[in-house]
Amino acid sequence: MATLALKQLKKQYPNGYKALHGIDLAFGEGELIVIVGPSGCGKSTLLRTLAGLEDISEGDLEINGKRVNELEPAERDIAMVFQNYALYPHMSVFDNMAYGLKNRRTPKDEIQQRVSEAAELLGLTELLDRRPKQLSGGQRQRVAMGRAIVRKPQVFLFDEPLSNLDAKLRVQMRLEIRRLQKRLKVTSVYVTHDQTEAMTLADRLVVMNGGHVEQFGTPMALYDQPASQFVAGFIGSPAMNFLSATQAQTGLALPCGATIALQGEGLATGAELTLGIRPEHLQVLGAADALPAGAAELEARIELVEPLGADTLAYCRLQGQSEPLVVRLDGEHAVAEEQTLRLAILPARAHLFGADGKRLATREQATAAIE
Amino acid sequence: MRYNRPGLDIASHALLIVGCALFFLPVWIAFSASTHEMGDLYSNVAPVWIGEAGLDNYRQLLADPVSSLGADVMTLLFNSMLMALGIAIGKIIISVLAAYAIVFFEFRFRKLCFWLIFITLMLPVEVRILPTFKVVADLNMLDSYAGLILPLIASATATFLLRQFYLTIPAELVEAARIDGAGPWRFLKDILLPLSKTNIAALFVIMFIYGWNQYLWPLLITTDADYLTIVVSLKRMLTTGDGLVPWQDVTATTLLAMGPPVLVILFMQRYFIKGLVDSEK
């Protein structure tokens, strides 16, 4: 178990490309941290600087409070699981797992014992004599994990370890990794571009964008209080809807003509901003229902229906809006294309983002002031 | 590819058999000649069947110095073997290390180093033979095994082939080994060499035969019969001045000279073919 601290960590590649622009993060003992972000945002770079496979250009990396910038990967007491597993093709499963221990001059009987323990844990006992070529994708993945586990390192690093597996296996291995990590209580950093994987695995989540950390927090904190429009759009599936809005005397004016009793704090009247609302937070109103206080009322025509079983997604067209508005309805809702939905955006459910993409503090307009 | 046409099968087998026979015929004639006495060879037309003197001929060649050479054939075989092994093993050691450095290490002028090695492909011994001779003479290595082996030991071909193979090894494998605590030597010994086993076996066969068949270089730098190689001696056995050429000795020596390369190929065949067509990865 270990704590991990990154202080103003910067990375510039030899070709001059700046991949990380000053990362400040601190991870606690036994936490499972997931780093998520779109492809090319520097996730792997960050993980590889943690591993010591890439030099740190500026800033400090501390494991258990000790600066490790200059240590070789093997001296940092970390283990890494690679996307393509990187198993030694000419070695048996046993030797693959034992190799790191052999290099550390671990006594033979201890190697034997640790490998069989890990094999037991991962269900590999029957396969110890096989070569990687003779294993399925999921089994190779397990061997790669076993190789990390037997070393009993301070930190596990995972770089998209599940992205070469099929969907079903991915879900299964995801659960297994989570269970294993909780059981071994080893501080882990897990990189993925898949937000579902990130949400389900993480104790805390780092969302990265363009070499910056956008937000760091628990999955639910990021879901409830996204710090930026980028995080809001990245976390949650289907993604949050964004509507352009203008600050008016009476609240926020939406392009379709509706008004919501909300104000972006510190914004002048006439300022442009973005309102975000999650598909699952749009409230469907019956024809006779009264509009909840302060809510904006939208008339949306359904263009496409995606039944998912438990839920149904309706892609709607909204006046004055080019992007379709996605509404998540529960599965029983009978809707058809071309039908018009009456929707409400409740002020408490709306997120506001300024022109710079940062979250705005909101102030609910007293309903009385409208009248 | 297999075509399901019996006619094609028979025709291609017939062709192959004729081809084999054609190639085998000279070997057979050499063999039958080597089992006759010299007198027979000069009094009759070329013999087709095995004669009676075979065992004596071979025993004599291997044990007693051949008059035109000053060394027995056993010594020649030993010298050739030493030279061929020295060249093959030396080439492999040097090119494994050179390719390893070029592919896996970052250093200044890495590209330049590679190209410098590469252009030596265009400079075989025959082209640089005078300067090389001068160097070897200055180093007092004329008439020595070192002189036979060392100038031929660098190999751009092998370096290039190994480099191509090393380039196909995924970077993650190298990184995994680094994390597993394998330093550069361990990585070479535990991972790279086992993975390139078949490639190295194939190179060994090629390089052994290359070394075994050296003619011009040993001819040039050895004058002492103790360092004579078998390929060079074959030519020398033919120049007997006024006397008759002892064809039974020449053919026997030829067959003996063919032996080791054939054995090496037979022995390494499995790896050799595997090394040419696929690898451990």
Ligand SMILES: Nc1ncnc2c1ncn2[C@@H]1O[C@H](COP(=O)(O)OP(=O)(O)O)[C@@H](O)[C@H]1O
């Ligand atoms: N060795 C390298 N040299 C130069 N640029 C690199 C190198 N490796 C990655 N990059 C660049 O750094 C950025 C981040 O890459 P990476 O960390 O691999 O992204 P990802 O988030 O997809 O894992 C990318 O734009 C990539 O092109």
Ligand SMILES: [Mg+2]
């Ligand atoms: Mg990546």
